[in-house]
Amino acid sequence: MSILETRENGLAPGTDPASSPRRRDRHAIAGLRSLGTRLLTAAGVVWAAATFTFLIQSLLPGDRATLLLNQLNGQIQERTAAELAPINEKYGFTDPLFVQYFRFLGDLATGNLGISYQLHKPVTEVIGDQIAPTIVLTFTSLLIAWVISTLVIVGTAKRNRFFSSVASGLEALAAGLPQYWLGVILLVVFALNLGLFPVVGGTGIGGLLLPALTLGIPLAGFLGQVIRTEFESGMDQPFALTARMRGMGDTGVRLRHVLRHSVLPGITLSGWALGSLFSGAVIAESIFTRPGLGKVLVTAVNSRDLPVVCGIVILVAVIYVLANLLVDIAYTLIDPRLKKS
Amino acid sequence: MTVLVEKPVSALAPSANRTLLAVRDLNVSFAVGTGRHQKINHVVKNVSLELSAGRCLAIVGESGSGKSVTARTLVGLPGRNAVVEAGQLEVANQDALTLSERLWRQVRGKDIGFILQDALVSLDPLRPVGKEIEEALRLHGWGNAASRRRKAIELLDSVGVPQPDLRARQRPDELSGGLRQRALIASAIALDPALVIADEPTTALDVTVQAQVLDLLAAMKARGTGIILISHDLSVVSRLADDVAVMRGGAIVEQGPVREVLGNPQHEYTRALLDAVPSAHTKGTPLTKEGRSGIIATSDRPRRVRAENSGPVLEARGLGKSYDGPDGIRREVVHDVSFNLAAGETLGIVGESGSGKSTTAKLALAMLAPDTGEVLLDGEPWSSLSTNQRRPRRRRVTVVYQDPLSSFDPRWNAERILVDALDPQDFTTAQTRRERVAELAGQVGLQVEHLEKHPLQLSGGQRQRLAIARALAPEPEVIVLDEAVSALDVSVQAQVLDLLTNLQAQLGLSYLFISHDLGVIHHMSDRVLVMKDGKAVEQGTADQIFNQPEHPYTQELLASLPRLEINENTTRTITA
Numbered sequence: 001m002s003i004l005e006t007r008e009n010g011l012a013p014g015t016d017p018a019s020s021p022r023r024r025d026r027h028a029i030a031g032l033r034s035l036g037t038r039l040l041t042a043a044g045v046v047w048a049a050a051t052f053t054f055l056i057q058s059l060l061p062g063d064r065a066t067l068l069l070n071q072l073n074g075q076i077q078e079r080t081a082a083e084l085a086p087i088n089e090k091y092g093f094t095d096p097l098f099v100q101y102f103r104f105l106g107d108l109a110t111g112n113l114g115i116s117y118q119l120h121k122p123v124t125e126v127i128g129d130q131i132a133p134t135i136v137l138t139f140t141s142l143l144i145a146w147v148i149s150t151l152v153i154v155g156t157a158k159r160n161r162f163f164s165s166v167a168s169g170l171e172a173l174a175a176g177l178p179q180y181w182l183g184v185i186l187l188v189v190f191a192l193n194l195g196l197f198p199v200v201g202g203t204g205i206g207g208l209l210l211p212a213l214t215l216g217i218p219l220a221g222f223l224g225q226v227i228r229t230e231f232e233s234g235m236d237q238p239f240a241l242t243a244r245m246r247g248m249g250d251t252g253v254r255l256r257h258v259l260r261h262s263v264l265p266g267i268t269l270s271g272w273a274l275g276s277l278f279s280g281a282v283i284a285e286s287i288f289t290r291p292g293l294g295k296v297l298v299t300a301v302n303s304r305d306l307p308v309v310c311g312i313v314i315l316v317a318v319i320y321v322l323a324n325l326l327v328d329i330a331y332t333l334i335d336p337r338l339k340k341s
Numbered sequence: 342m343t344v345l346v347e348k349p350v351s352a353l354a355p356s357a358n359r360t361l362l363a364v365r366d367l368n369v370s371f372a373v374g375t376g377r378h379q380k381i382n383h384v385v386k387n388v389s390l391e392l393s394a395g396r397c398l399a400i401v402g403e404s405g406s407g408k409s410v411t412a413r414t415l416v417g418l419p420g421r422n423a424v425v426e427a428g429q430l431e432v433a434n435q436d437a438l439t440l441s442e443r444l445w446r447q448v449r450g451k452d453i454g455f456i457l458q459d460a461l462v463s464l465d466p467l468r469p470v471g472k473e474i475e476e477a478l479r480l481h482g483w484g485n486a487a488s489r490r491r492k493a494i495e496l497l498d499s500v501g502v503p504q505p506d507l508r509a510r511q512r513p514d515e516l517s518g519g520l521r522q523r524a525l526i527a528s529a530i531a532l533d534p535a536l537v538i539a540d541e542p543t544t545a546l547d548v549t550v551q552a553q554v555l556d557l558l559a560a561m562k563a564r565g566t567g568i569i570l571i572s573h574d575l576s577v578v579s580r581l582a583d584d585v586a587v588m589r590g591g592a593i594v595e596q597g598p599v600r601e602v603l604g605n606p607q608h609e610y611t612r613a614l615l616d617a618v619p620s621a622h623t624k625g626t627p628l629t630k631e632g633r634s635g636i637i638a639t640s641d642r643p644r645r646v647r648a649e650n651s652g653p654v655l656e657a658r659g660l661g662k663s664y665d666g667p668d669g670i671r672r673e674v675v676h677d678v679s680f681n682l683a684a685g686e687t688l689g690i691v692g693e694s695g696s697g698k699s700t701t702a703k704l705a706l707a708m709l710a711p712d713t714g715e716v717l718l719d720g721e722p723w724s725s726l727s728t729n730q731r732r733p734r735r736r737r738v739t740v741v742y743q744d745p746l747s748s749f750d751p752r753w754n755a756e757r758i759l760v761d762a763l764d765p766q767d768f769t770t771a772q773t774r775r776e777r778v779a780e781l782a783g784q785v786g787l788q789v790e791h792l793e794k795h796p797l798q799l800s801g802g803q804r805q806r807l808a809i810a811r812a813l814a815p816e817p818e819v820i821v822l823d824e825a826v827s828a829l830d831v832s833v834q835a836q837v838l839d840l841l842t843n844l845q846a847q848l849g850l851s852y853l854f855i856s857h858d859l860g861v862i863h864h865m866s867d868r869v870l871v872m873k874d875g876k877a878v879e880q881g882t883a884d885q886i887f888n889q890p891e892h893p894y895t896q897e898l899l900a901s902l903p904r905l906e907i908n909e910n911t912t913r914t915i916t917a
Binding site: 242247248 | 418446447448450454455458459473477481512531
């Protein structure tokens with residue numbers, strides 16, 4: 001049978017994209033270039049977020065020195081110029097705006113986000129103290145959402161019309177659940193009535209599950225909806241039939257072939273969700289009285305502690321950027337064809 | 342051995358020793374809808390088939406004939422909600438009627454190999470092809486991971502894949518069409534099944550690659566594998582099969598040895614099918630009965646008359662076009678292509694995928710600006726005009742694509758699609774527009790009731806007629822037909838080709854006819870341009886090109902064409 005080899009060779013010379021070293025170099029250069037563009041874009045996004053927060057801080061109505069002084073003393077009153085002078089001196093509020101702006105950017109570049117008006121601690125320290133529980137919560141929520149949606153889809157999509165429609169109905173319902181409502185229901189049912197979980201959540205596993213479900217269930221609904229469509233069309237693809245034809249069972253085809261093809265839109269959604277979970281954490285943390293950035297943010301907003309608010313805004317921007325870089329990497333890992341384009 | 346209902350046992354070769362397939366009165370139906378609205382669709386009706394080792398049985402038919410459902414039923418995967426009944430259904434020495442899903446899984450891949458068309462999507466696009474072959478071995482408990490890897494490379498080697506160890510690590514999209522189809526075959530025959538079912542195994546392939554894949558299947562047959570070949574393509578069938586069953590509407594209309602059935606067809610449908618294949622012998626003659634009568638609604642309306650000009654309508658001079666590839670390498674897609682198209686003439690452009698035919702079409706339509714060279718329309722600049730200058734002349738060159746569905750607005754009905762294509766200056770009142778649309782519909786053989794339908798509600802043939810009517814609407818001088826009949830079944834294709842021939846004769850149109858199908862090109866073209874890798878390798882009259890090809894590539898293309906010699910007296914050539 002291998003007599004045909006020569007013919008194929010003669011007809012398609014050099015069809016191998018990886019064989020030429022020059023091409024390989026070009027691939028590497030193109031890859032570096034695209035990585036460079038991505039990093040630049042990322043830096044651009046963070047810079048834009050920083051500039052925006054700076055402008056909000058400096059252009060909001062009200063004198064910042066007065067605000068600061070009032071917070072220090074817990075009073076609300078007009079201050080004299082003499083009272084404000086040391087504050088203005090310390091924070092440089094009287095400098096021209098662009099001088100303040102470049103100082104702000106310079107501080108940002110060296111990791112200095114300013115000092116909290118209320119806590120009198122560096123913002124980086126305020127955030128650093130509280131970030132760990134929030135990160136644990138968001139990633140657990142994301143994981144729970146993926147596990148739930150994948151299990152439901154692999155189990156029901158394109159299997160039995162009844163179960164499939166019930167499951168996709170539940171997905172739509174879950175996607176529409178407001179987190180504050182779901183959180184309260186979970187708290188009342190599982191913590192208060194059944195007593196399965198602590199009412200005041202700590203940072204342990206027991207205190208993690210209910211808040212993570214509060215954020216994870218609606219997200220599972222969204223994920224399920226986007227993955228299901230892809231999964232169903234994947235089941236109709238010829239390669240799924242080919243796999244059946246070589247003796248693979250239905251479950252094998254679902255897990256080993258179709259699932260990988262259907263997760264890409266879910267990955268895209270996860271990049272967005274990671275950022276939105278950070279804001280969702282505010283709700284979950286206050287319902288379950290859980291430590292974390294959410295509480296810090298709520299307190300900071302209530303007391304107009306602008307450096308802390310801005311610090312968190314910049315942090316969320318950084319997280320969005322990182323999440324999207326991760327999404328891009330995950331994309332090429334899942335679908336290597338995307339590396340080319 | 343079971344006696345076939347339709348044909349005596351003599352239909353089988355005397356050398357047949359082992360029966361691989363015995364099907365008697367197979368019926369497959371599908372339940373559509375639920376409850377009171379449930380309908381039963383009878384897709385396969387009383388089909389009886391038989392196959393022995395080392396033979397090839399072809400099942401031929403057009404789309405919707407039930408041939409693929411028949412093939413899938415033979416591996417226990419007829420589809421959802423299918424009801425399978427048969428007097429006898431023995432596949433690879435198993436009574437398929439009683440097999441459980443668990444047992445079926447042991448049979449599939451091990452005793453029966455199944456090859457689908459287009460390996461680009463029939464192999465998992467995200468995995469290296471080697472993994473797919475290893476999976477076939479693993480599912481049946483063959484060897485360990487290391488020995489499976491070695492075996493996969495051996496298998497790739499045995500189906501004629503050069504550098505198999507490298508290829509095994511590449512994904513289908515990194516392999517050429519021929520190599521990935523071989524890889525797909527390797528995954529299907531990994532465990533050396535006695536029976537191989539090939540469902541349109543060469544349909545998406547270029548002719549030269551198609552010839553290689555057919556050779557490979559023939560080699561498997563020679564080694565004793567039984568092959569069931571499902572195809573719509575009679576030339577492929579004639580090349581590989583020993584016996585053939587012609588299916589229509591779920592039933593077999595004619596069955597027997599290939600030479601008898603294709604050489605001396607008894608059933609009217611088989612004859613129509615054979616006549617419908619365009620090729621050398623059909624040149625200058627209509628392919629269908631309707632085409633023979635040549636009736637086309639004619640109009641009394643004065644036609645726009647082209648200024649008398651002895652020169653060509655469309656002239657391309659040294660066209661070149663390059664693109665940047667995804668890897669940053671600049672590729673010349675069209676290189677120094679020149680041609681003339683005279684009034685009332687058909688110029689065929691033929692070539693394999695990636696040869697630059699479609700880019701040439703876009704350049705001719707001035708939808709793409711050439712990097713070098715220019716296109717002239719009636720001796721005047723065409724490609725070098727600005728968009729505004731070109732717009733009033735746009736109507737003079739129109740186009741019909743392979744897939745009209747995606748070129749129609751799905752929310753518009755046929756009438757609105759045609760009205761939209763009319764020149765608003767010529768048809769100012771609703772009355773004149775309606776008359777013109779009715780006239781166009783008549784010219785392409787659409788009924789009045791079709792005009793109210795939306796593209797999705799029309800059949801493939803009707804859609805292509807609508808696309809032709811739209812191309813005719815602004816009274817063009819040139820129509821570019823880019824693979825315009827490639828997606829159609831052979832009998833529908835024949836009708837559309839006849840329609841195009843008649844329209845040309847009546848309206849004096851010039852066609853730039855682009856196709857990968859040599860038979861269609863030969864049938865339609867006055868002159869032919871052969872393209873390869875963006876270059877025009879040969880140009881001449883159709884008879885010159887097909888009878889005395891000079892360029893080695895043209896010779897190779899023609900040599901790859903499956904031909905059928907039915908008996909000593911009459912040699913009939915069927916081209917793909």
